[in-house]
Amino acid sequence: MKIIHTDIYGDLTSFLVDEAREHLSHGRKIFYIVPSSLSFEKEKEILTRFNAGKDTALFDLTVTRLKQLPWYFDKGVESVRPSLSNVGIAMLMRQTLKHLSDAAIPTYRFMRDKQGFIDQLVALYTELTQSNLTSEDLLLAQNTPKNKEIKTIFDAFEAELGAFSNDNKLQQFIDKVVDDRFTSDLQDYVLVIDGYSRFSAEEMTLIDVLSTRVSEIVIGVYTSNKALSATFLEGNVYQQSVELIRNLQENYLVDLIDKTVNQVDTTFTNLSRLMEKESDFTISDDDKLSTHEGLEIWQVVNHKEEIEHVAKQIRQLLEQGIKYQEILVLLGDVAGDAILLPEIFKTYQIPFFYAKEKAMKDHPLIVLIESLLKIKTNHFQLSDVLNLLKTQLYTSDEISLQDIYSFEYYSLQHNIRGRRQFEQTFEGKNAEKVRSLLVGKGSPLQVLLTSKAQKGQKWLEKIQTFLENGQVKSQIEQLYFRDEATNNFEKSSEHLEVWKHLMNVLEEFTAVFGLETLSSTDFLEIISAGIKNAAYRLVPSNVDVVQVKSYELVEPRSARYVFAIGLTQSNFPKQTQNLSLLSDEERASINEKLAESDQVKFIDEPAFINHKKNSFTALQLFNAATEKLVLSTPQIYENEQSELSQYLQFLVDYGVKPTVKYGVNLVDSVSQIGNYAGLLSNLGAIERQLTLPDQPETNRSFWLSLFRIMSKQEDYRGVFSAANADHLQVRQLDEQVISALYPSHLNASVSSFENFYNCEYQYFLNNTLHVHEFEKIDLDARISGSYFHEVFEKVMRDTLTSKADFQYVLTRSLQEVDSKYQAFFTRDATSAYTWKKLQEIIRQTATMLEKTVGNAGVNSLAFEQGFGFEGSTLDTYQVVLQDKKTLNIRGMIDRVDQIFGTLGAVDYKSGDKRFDLQAAYDGTSLQFLTYLDILRQNTRKFENSENIWGALYLHLQNPTHALKDLKTLDELPTALKNEMKYTGFFTDTLASHLKDNFDDLFDLGQFKKDGEPYASNQNFYTGSEISGMIAHNETLYKNAGEKLLAGTININPTVVKHDVRGCQFCKFKSICGFESDVHMGYGRQIQLKTKDEIKEALQAELVEIKKGDE
Structure with a gap:
């Protein structure tokens, strides 16, 4: 066995290729072994190196993986039994669990149908196979009920698996090699192993049996002589490599060949030496990265801008003659970049190959x-x-x-x-x-x-x-x-x-x-x-494209230019979590008990492996580029502040100054331009910044000149029109359009003009152009509202006319009205449930109606009194406008009540609506004052004076109270009663009378001991103040009507203390294009006033109106 080692900045693959070439020249055949994760890319690289830059095949050299070796020797062997893929294995595991009794797996009996649990079992079974372990070895960890059940499951699973040809192919091949079935075939082969710093137990077993049967095994490893001679390895960047070499030396006769390249002196080699010193505690205060040519650290605001900066830099490199294939982009978070990076690269017309499996979940x-x-x-x-x-x-x-x-x-x-x-x-x-x-x-x-x-x-x-x-x-x-x-x-x-x-x-x-x-x-x-x-x-393309992959798959000298992005503290280094059914402690226990075994058996311990792997991965990343390496980190990642990675902090501490990269700005000039499409996508942001006050350090003149040149070209005018969308301009309708829209008098509802003052453009779309949301024929808020009103009108009318028992009338009214709405209430279970809840609300709210009927001081004169409709009982509310036109307002007063000989309006509300003087003054709450104005104009129909007592809301509800908020249960009835009270405003002349007679019905606010309301009480107004509010209300209608006839439409949602309230619940945001952070200044700013300030303003208006009438 031969081990070739070199420092991280040595070209290890070149040394291994030379070794393979030497063996080929002696007539031997080569299996060039690479990790599965790099097989495609590595095969292309190896063949290109062998064939002087051309990607062509070689007959006696095969680039493959260790697990693939059996295929080359058993190609013609077919099994009569079916074989299962990972999907089939998961199905078989599900079936195994289904067949096991509850008594056999009491802990896991409720999880047998959970796909997540099944996947965990399959993953653990696969891991045990790769570790040369059996189900029996699980009990070496802890003889717990959990592990016993997993053993039971795996034993039953292996029995089921016997019906399929899913025997461990690698283990079968090892057994055949041991039996000398392939000795004659193997003796002419040389195994060249590249890209490994550790092997699994299964891989080590294969290497062991092949070591005596192949011509030679050559393993390439990155490590330094310093690390090889170290007595303490813990934390060393080369720890995994040195441990592998020492392990092989203990078991085999190893020829250790040193290919250290000492003469190399670049930013990356110096950085590598610094990292090794840091890891073995030999670094000193004098050690610095004096120059860092070709190395940059970018700090960018967010991940989107980070990718855009990379895209622009790539386009700049193309202008310098660099090819796409000489550029590599490494990702800190592959899953997170799956959508964002392709979209941005598409905008900047950058072809790329994503080195990962193509998910088909969206097919x-x-x-x-x-x-x-x-x-x-x-x-x-x-x-x-x-x-x-x-x-x-x-x-x-x-x-x-x-x-x-x-x-x-x-x-x-x-x-x-x-x-x-x-x-x-x-x-x-x-x-x-x-x-x-x-x-x-x-x-x-x-x-x-x-x-x-x-x-x-x-x-x-x-x-x-x-x-x-x-x-x-x-x-x-x-x-x-x-x-x-x-x-x-x-x-x-x-x-x-x-x-x-x-x-x-x-x-x-x-x-x-x-x-x-x-x-x-x-x-x-x-x-x-x-x-x-x-x-x-996906198979890597031979065309000129940018390579994109996880930084964990990087190798030294992968490309001339490397951009590593998303290197946040959470991504760099990666913290691998053990999510398997075996804990770290159980894994350590198994390995400890297997340490003295003659067989190669061990299971991975993720925490220890991760620690060793991360520092070496960082070292590989820092040597990934041959000319320029950019390490980029976003300050905001996944909507959270991102801390600087410990590895990037190491670079900063030893002399590399980060470069802060801004988004679209006026400081940069040509560097902001990536390509035509990218520039167009940024025009709006650039144009917006040009409207801001000039700053001395900006290149304002460059962008103004560019805009001026582009604006003269016909092709760009449409683009500038779109970029100019940040400026919301007043819409002025032509006279013909105004005449077509408003040919005669204006007719509108009270609520529609509340929308007008909420946002004029919203009114225009909704009430003039009649743009509406999709309407459902279903039990919705409108149906529920009609149902409520019909029940309450019938209950009140029948109770007052028949003098019958209230509860009897309520029950009968519900039965009669329910029959009309039967089709809505019986559609399905959801509708039936809604019906039940509506009835609960009615019965709870009816307690207030019963009190109202039982109070002799309240005389309900009329119900559902419409105005402005054809055949309405009340006179139409009219406002005289320009050009002899009038504004006719329509509406419906739910109830007209007489109290102490004066009139007032009652409105039923499904929401918690309260009278707000500020909203009434601004025009966003016109309803109450319009009702009171109508009642004043129609007092003769009720044989009443023009005096008004006020207006009230009755909230239709079935309130709930948390018991933790109550001291005793005795407080509950009082709390419910107070929450159910009518709310509104009243004339102050009736304050004491109302307090004496209606305190249990109306929310009257705080009173003094003498029976008069406090000055801070918001519920009472003088007759003059009410008249002023009504007059101001009419002025609001008049101003709105005349603005409509003038054809001037603003996109001006109301803004209260930087809160764009006019856009809340708006259905037309996608049409108007209003963005709160950009267009705040176009909104209608509401100047909040105190109650006294509004009263003063109303009185002043009333005086002016009276002067005008004179």
């Missing part, structure tokens, strides 16, 4: 299988059915995509859910076509999902029938041939791979569960579990 076929399971388990919920249909794989010749949209619209509008509702005929023609062919009774979907429990072989026939009759197979074929025809080979390969994977899953399902009786849910769970993690390995 329509995977979505289809998962949707089938969800439809079954969730009992035909609409969202699951739509997910299935929108894959466009399950379809019919008679159905188009537009038909699917019609089906979706109808189903959403009618709130269709549950299998029973999907079996009822739809009224819409296109929606009914989809329902009957694809979802209704007799459809392929229902035939599959409503089948009774049956054997696995029958389920295979069922799913194949579904795939045929539902045209899933033909649709996949069409997708494949379409992408082949358009040269989209990556996509066509994905279609082919995912279909093959499904067929393999079904084949293995039949092999495992063919004779088992399963329900449809069990069947779909097994198939879904097998297919949801489908992935396939």
Whole structure:
């Protein structure tokens, strides 16, 4: 055995290739062994080195993996027994658990159907195999019930596995080598092993048996002479490598060849020496990285800007003649970058190859299988059915995509859910076509999902029938041939791979569960579990592309230019957690007891391996580039402040000064420009910054000049128009448009003008253009509101007219009104539950109505009094506008009450609404004052004076109280009573009378001992103040009406103390484009005033109005 070692900055692969070339020249054959994670890239590199820069094959040299060696000697051996993949192994483990009794696995009996537990068992079983351990060895850890049960499971699993050809191929090969079955074939081979710093027990066993049968084994290892001679290794950057060498020297006659390259003196070699000194505690205060040419540390605000800076830098390198293939991007978080990096690289037109398995979880076929399971388990919920249909794989010749949209619209509008509702005929023609062919009774979907429990072989026939009759197979074929025809080979390969994977899953399902009786849910769970993690390995392209991969897979001298991003404290180094069924302590115990065994048996201890691996990985990363290495870290990562990695901090401590990289800014000039598309994507941000006050250090003139040049080009004008969207301009309608929109008088509701003062553009879209949200024919807030009002009107009217018992009238009224709303309340269980809750609210709120009826001081004169409608009993509320036009306001007063000979309005509210003087003054709460104005104008109809007592809200509710908030249960009735009271405002002349007669009904606020309200009491106003509020209310209507007729529309949501309240619950944010952080200045700033300040302003307005009338 020969071991070639060199420092991290030596070209180890070159030394190994030279060694292989020497053996080839003597007529020997080479197995060049590389790790599985690097097999594709390494094979290309090795063959290119052998063939003077050309990627061509060699007959006597094979680049492969240790686990792949048996294949080259057993190629012609076929087993009569079926073989299972990892998916099939998981299925067999599920079946094993199903067959075990509860008494056999009392701890795990409730987890036998949990896919996560099954995956853990498969992972542990695989790990035991690689460690040369058996289930019996588990008891060496701790003879606990848990480990005994795992042993029971594995023993039963291995018995089941005997029916398949899933014997350990590597172990079988080892046994055959020991029996000298391949000695004559192996004696001409040389094993060259590259890229390993440690071996598993299984790999070590293979090397051991081959060591006496192959011509030679050559192993390449990175380490230094200093580390090899060290007596204390713990924490050394080369610890794993030295431990491997020493272990091999103890067991074999090793020829140790030193290929140290001492003459190399670069930033990276100096950095490597510093790291080694740091790790072996020989570093001194005088050690510094005096120069760091070719090494940069970037600190960027967030991860998105980090990737954009890399993209721009790559585009700059291209201008210098650098090829894409000379650039490598390393990722700190591969999963987190799976979406963001491809999108940004696409914008900057950077072709790249992602060196990882291609996940197929978003492929329509995977979505289809998962949707089938969800439809079954969730009992035909609409969202699951739509997910299935929108894959466009399950379809019919008679159905188009537009038909699917019609089906979706109808189903959403009618709130269709549950299998029973999907079996009822739809009224819409296109929606009914989809329902009957694809979802209704007799459809392929229902035939599959409503089948009774049956054997696995029958389920295979069922799913194949579904795939045929539902045209899933033909649709996949069409997708494949379409992408082949358009040269989209990556996509066509994905279609082919995912279909093959499904067929393999079904084949293995039949092999495992063919004779088992399963329900449809069990069947779909097994198939879904097998297919949801489908992935396939992409083969590296020979074209000129940027390589992208995890930094953990990096090797020294991987590329000329290397950008390592996302190197946060949590990502660099990686902290591997042990999530297996064996704890770290149990693993250590097993290894300790196996230490004296003659066999090569040990199990990995992640905590120790991770510690050794991380420092060496960092060393490899720091030597990944031959010309320039950029190490980048975001300050904000995953919405959290990110600390500097310990390895980057080491570089900073020894002389590398970080470069702070800003986002889009005016300081940088040409470096901000990556490519055409990238510049266009940043134009809005740049243009926005140009509007800010000038700073001396900016390159403002550069950007202004660029904008000026671009603005003269016709092609760019549309782009600048889009970039200028940050400036919200006043919309001015043409006269013709105004005449068409408002040909005569204006007619609007009270609430619509509250929307106007909330945001003018919101009013324009909603009430002028009538842009509305999707409306459901269902039990919603409007239906509930109508139901409440109808019940309360009937209860109040019948109680007052018949003088019957209140509870009797309430029950009878509920029965009569319920019959009208029966269709809404009996649609399904959810509607029935809502109905029950609405009745609870009615009965609780009715306690206040009963008190109202029982109080002789309240005389309810009328109910549901409309104004502004055709045939309304009240006169129309009119405001005179310009051009002889009027504004006609419509509304509905729920109840008109007379108290002490004066009139007032009562409004029922499902929300906790209270009168707010500030909101009334600003125009966002017009309702109460409009009602009082109408009552003043219609006093003759009630044979009443013009005096007003005020207005009240009654909150329709069934309140709950936490018992922890109450000192004793005796407080509960009082708390409920106080919460149910009417709220509103009153005239101050009635304050003492109201306190004496209605304190149990109305929330009157705090009173003094003399029976008068405190000055701070917000519930009472003088008659003059109420008149001022009503007059101001009319002015608000007038101003709004005249602005509408003028055709001036602003996007101006109300802003209160930097809170854009006008945008809350707005349905039109995607249309108006208002962004709080950008457009705050365009909002209508509400100047908060005290109650006294508003009263003074109202009185001043009232004086001006009276002067005008004179």
